[in-house]
Amino acid sequence: MTTSQQDSLYSAGGELSADQLTQMLNAGLHGDTSAVSEEPGGAPATATDPASTPAAPAVEAIAKPGGDAAPAEPDPANAVVLAKDGKHTIPYEKLEQARQGEQRWKSEAERETARAAAAEAALAELQAQAGQRAADGKAPTETDKLAAQAGAAIEAGADPELFGDYSEEGLRAGLLKLHAATREQLKAELKAELQAEVERELAPLRQHRQASAEEVHSNAIYTAHPDVDSIAQSAEFDAWLKAMPSYTQSAARGVLDGGTTEQVIELFKDYKAATSASTAPAPKDPPNDPAKAAKEKLAALEVPVPNSLSDIPGGRPGGGTLFERLDSLQGADLFNAMNDLTEEQREGFLNRKT
Structure with a gap:
């Protein structure tokens, strides 16, 4: 503890505020030997020229019953704690909330442990009483029967708090709740089992129906385009798709992956129409027809009908x-x-x- 810290402690009558105590703890943990600021939220004193450092405002004192003066308590909203990295600060309010939360959960855990211990002790007492009556040759009471059932349920994993104060009414109510929950669980398990059985029975029918639909789909496509396999795997078809605009290309590939029968047929029809003009063979010359050739020659040799004798070579009346x-x-x-x-x-x- 530095001299300034001691002075601060003495001036406070041997008592420090929560903020000052936190700063002292952080200073010790992180090797900070500077003085603790006496002003709530103030910065630690530095080794500078006292003449150039403004005087810290005096802490307002509050008179105690014994006549001693104590500094005013700092505002927790302005208090901070230095983090482990030595660079950042954590609001004191956050630490207080975490501390309170930890205490609350700890108290809850202690209460749960106490309740479980009390329930275990109560059940043990009931079982001991039932054992004593059995040893004395007495018939078991209704409470003994209920306690035996509750003990078996707890050993099987039931919540001990389900049976309340372990009186006869508490045991009966707990067992009724347990039986109701068990029935609901059995009902859910039975429903799941029935659904699984139905799914197993319907699976072949669904597969057959799906196979039939796929077969009808394929048959319709092959009927319209018997060469669909060779076209779909050809480089020409892929090049035709890639030549499309991007928005059209994505739609065409979507038809190939999962389009309807009509869409697939129409797609390959468009491909054939687009490529038939560029791949159509040139027209071939018709084969020579002797009869047609003779007719053409005779037509070329025909002499026009003469209008007079002068039109006839060597003609005379x-x-x-x-x-x-x-x-x-x-x-x-x-x-x-x-x-x-x-x-x-x-x-x-x-x-x-x-």
Whole structure:
């Protein structure tokens, strides 16, 4: 303790306030040998020039019955305690709250322990009385029976406080509560067991229904697009998806992962429509058709119908009769015309010439 601390202690009549006592304890724990501030909430004195340090205000004294003066108690709201790191402070109010909470829980634990001990002693007394009556050959009383049931319940894990003061009424009420809780627990366990059994029975049906729905889904897609497997695994399909805008691409991939049957079919339909124009083969030349080629050549060789004899190469006016027309022909034209005549016409024409 420093000289200033001793002076402060003497000036207070040998008594320190809670704030001053806390500062002294912190100073000792953290190696702070400076004087404790006599002003509540004030800073410790430093080794500076006394002339340059303003004088600390005097502590207002309160007269005691014996004539001794005591400093005013500091305001707990302004008191702080230095933390272990030596840099931060903890409000004294927080420490006081923690201390009170610890005391409250400690008192509660002590009361619980006392109640448990009292209950154990009461049960032991009842069991001892029941044992004495049994040793004397007397029939067990109603309290003895209830105490035996309560003891078995406590050994099985029941709360000893459930039976109150361990009188006959307390034992009966506790056992009734215990039985009611046991019934509720059994009911809950039975309900859970029944639900589990129902789930086990329905599991195959649900799996079958799910498998049937998936089969219908797959069959519809394969019917619309038999090549869906090769398309879905192709690099072209992946490139088509990546070429989409980001918002459209995420929607398309969502359809692949969990879309409806109609959505999946429509997606692959759009892919085929988008890629068919770029992948369509060039039209091939039709195979040569001899009949068509002959018709085209004949059409090219057709001679227009002459409007006069001058339009006919080597043409000249013919006679009125058949023989006169034949007389106007020469060479190949006459030969071809003779082939078109009947036998009688040819003989008549030849006889006429001779």
